[in-house]
Amino acid sequence: MVQPSHDFKERAHKILDAVSAGDFFEANHPKLLPTFDRWNTNKKKRQEFTLGETLGKGAYCFVSEITDITLTRAQDGNTDADGTTSSLDLNSILNTTSDDDVVLDETDFPVGLFRNTDDMRKYMSEYCLREDDGGKHARYALKQLKPTNDREKLEQGLIDISIEAKFLSYIDHPNIIKMRGIAGEPLSPNFALVLDRLYMTLQEQMEQWAADRKVATASRWSLCGCYFGTVDEIVIAKQVFSALTVAYDLSCALRHIHSCNLLYRDVKPENAGFDVRGTIKLFDFGFCKELRKDLYDEKSGGYNLTIMTGSAPYMAPENLLGKPYGTPADVFSFGVLVWEMLHCTYAFHHLNIWAYREVVAEKNNRPRIDKSLSSRVQGLIKESWDRDPNKRPTFKSLALLLKSEYQEIVNETEPGTVSRSQHLMDSSARSFEGVFTSVFESRRSSKGGKDKKKIDAES
Numbered sequence: 309m310v311q312p313s314h315d316f317k318e319r320a321h322k323i324l325d326a327v328s329a330g331d332f333f334e335a336n337h338p339k340l341l342p343t344f345d346r347w348n349t350n351k352k353k354r355q356e357f358t359l360g361e362t363l364g365k366g367a368y369c370f371v372s373e374i375t376d377i378t379l380t381r382a383q384d385g386n387t388d389a390d391g392t393t394s395s396l397d398l399n400s401i402l403n404t405t406s407d408d409d410v411v412l413d414e415t416d417f418p419v420g421l422f423r424n425t426d427d428m429r430k431y432m433s434e435y436c437l438r439e440d441d442g443g444k445h446a447r448y449a450l451k452q453l454k455p456t457n458d459r460e461k462l463e464q465g466l467i468d469i470s471i472e473a474k475f476l477s478y479i480d481h482p483n484i485i486k487m488r489g490i491a492g493e494p495l496s497p498n499f500a501l502v503l504d505r506l507y508m509t510l511q512e513q514m515e516q517w518a519a520d521r522k523v524a525t526a527s528r529w530s531l532c533g534c535y536f537g538t539v540d541e542i543v544i545a546k547q548v549f550s551a552l553t554v555a556y557d558l559s560c561a562l563r564h565i566h567s568c569n570l571l572y573r574d575v576k577p578e579n580a581g582f583d584v585r586g587t588i589k590l591f592d593f594g595f596c597k598e599l600r601k602d603l604y605d606e607k608s609g610g611y612n613l614t615i616m617t618g619s620a621p622y623m624a625p626e627n628l629l630g631k632p633y634g635t636p637a638d639v640f641s642f643g644v645l646v647w648e649m650l651h652c653t654y655a656f657h658h659l660n661i662w663a664y665r666e667v668v669a670e671k672n673n674r675p676r677i678d679k680s681l682s683s684r685v686q687g688l689i690k691e692s693w694d695r696d697p698n699k700r701p702t703f704k705s706l707a708l709l710l711k712s713e714y715q716e717i718v719n720e721t722e723p724g725t726v727s728r729s730q731h732l733m734d735s736s737a738r739s740f741e742g743v744f745t746s747v748f749e750s751r752r753s754s755k756g757g758k759d760k761k762k763i764d765a766e767s
């Protein structure tokens with residue numbers, strides 16, 4: 309595999325210093341993060357991970373599950389062995405401490421337990437697999453660069469993954485992927501990120517919704533000529549509910565990012581996924597950027613940033629057309645994504661970049677919005693992909709609108725359940741299957757003139 313050029317580290321440091329020169333990094337502290345060894349080019353260091361199946365591939369990177377972590381050194385690098393240099397006795401702490409004393413984050417990582425990175429390394433090596441009825445599953449995934457013989461691509465990939473590591477070591481939100489450590493040598497081809505493992509991307513979920521919708525639509529008429537319209541409506545209503553829930557969670561993640569004065573720049577279904585509990589997480593922070601004051605363009609209200617950054621079928625017109633842009637650019641991409649989730653199809657994937665530029669950015673065409681959606685949701689999409697960035701809503705108002713929509717759906721069916729559902733919505737680890745089922749079972753029975761079932765949001 310090709311290596312970076314001799315002056316790469318110097319150039320890369322300049323770029324990374326510029327990335328971290330703004331107020332965000334000044335005002336916040338990085339998280340405590342352990343480092344892990346990987347083979348270096350001379351194979352002088354041992355690999356501490358065993359990798360399992362490849363979970364996904366992007367333009368520069370691929371992600372594999374980590375099936376084992378065998379520690380080969382203590383964190384300070386002086387001592388070896390099995391992690392015994394750390395004085396953390398995990399078993400005794402986890403077995404004897406009451407639940408209240410161990411602060412767990414939403415993926416059961418006992419953040420309050422660790423005094424130093426040695427403790428984290430030891431914990432991660434011992435609890436690398438999660439056990440449930442279905443067997444053992446990897447808790448962590450490794451994001452690393454794809455092997456390439458193209459030096460330019462390698463160097464760009466190294467910069468992107470280093471920028472991503474920088475942002476993820478500062479950002480903390482229940483709907484944003486957690487980085488648990490870094491591995492390998494910074495700015496070298498073996499550099500990698502240790503992330504919580506996700507189980508399905510939003511893109512895969514959307515494909516599943518599209519397949520389910522097809523089946524539901526096809527089953528409208530049975531062989532004997534009976535009409536099964538209700539089945540169809542329930543499937544679609546459930547999907548709309550799931551999509552709105554995902555949209556709400558993502559709007560909270562993006563509201564948080566924007567509140568830090570950061571721009572994400574790559575909202576798309578391939579960059580969000582579901583964790584072990586079904587909670588959506590935004591990942592892939594390679595294009596994240598701080599909106600520093602010196603980049604501000606007073607005339608437009610945008611920022612002078614690298615143009616055409618992100619993925620074409622979701623890119624805001626101002627970004628594509630080389631104008632200054634800012635937080636409304638993420639709102640545009642979000643609007644396209646919400647439309648796609650609710651219509652179970654892609655909006656602009658059939659267009660190449662030049663056609664997209666002409667049709668979407670210049671002629672301002674957008675796909676038709678399903679009139680059966682509530683006027684609130686229709687308005688939210690229309691405003692989010694407005695040609696004028698200054699007319700688009702903020703994620704603060706989008707999150708409020710989506711929350712109201714959610715409340716209304718639940719309320720419409722059973723007014724007494726909102727507070728409990730609200731509680732669910734506010735909690736970071738959500739599973740709405742129980743809510744969907746009861747809400748829509750109830751809706752179906754009320755349409756059929758039968759007694760309404762009592763909704764138990766906990767069922």
Ligand SMILES: Nc1ncnc2c1ncn2[C@@H]1O[C@H](COP(=O)(O)OP(=O)(O)OP(=O)(O)O)[C@@H](O)[C@H]1O
Pocket residue numbers: 363364365366367368369370371449451485503504505506507509578579591592594
């Ligand atoms: N934590 C994770 N757990 C499981 N799979 C993941 C995880 N992170 C990423 N993936 C999978 O790997 C793919 C590529 O990851 P990612 O988007 O971070 O890479 P990238 O090269 O930066 O992508 P891009 O092409 O968008 O620049 C994702 O679309 C997803 O399928």
Ligand SMILES: [Mg+2]
Pocket residue numbers: 366367578579592
């Ligand atoms: Mg990606």
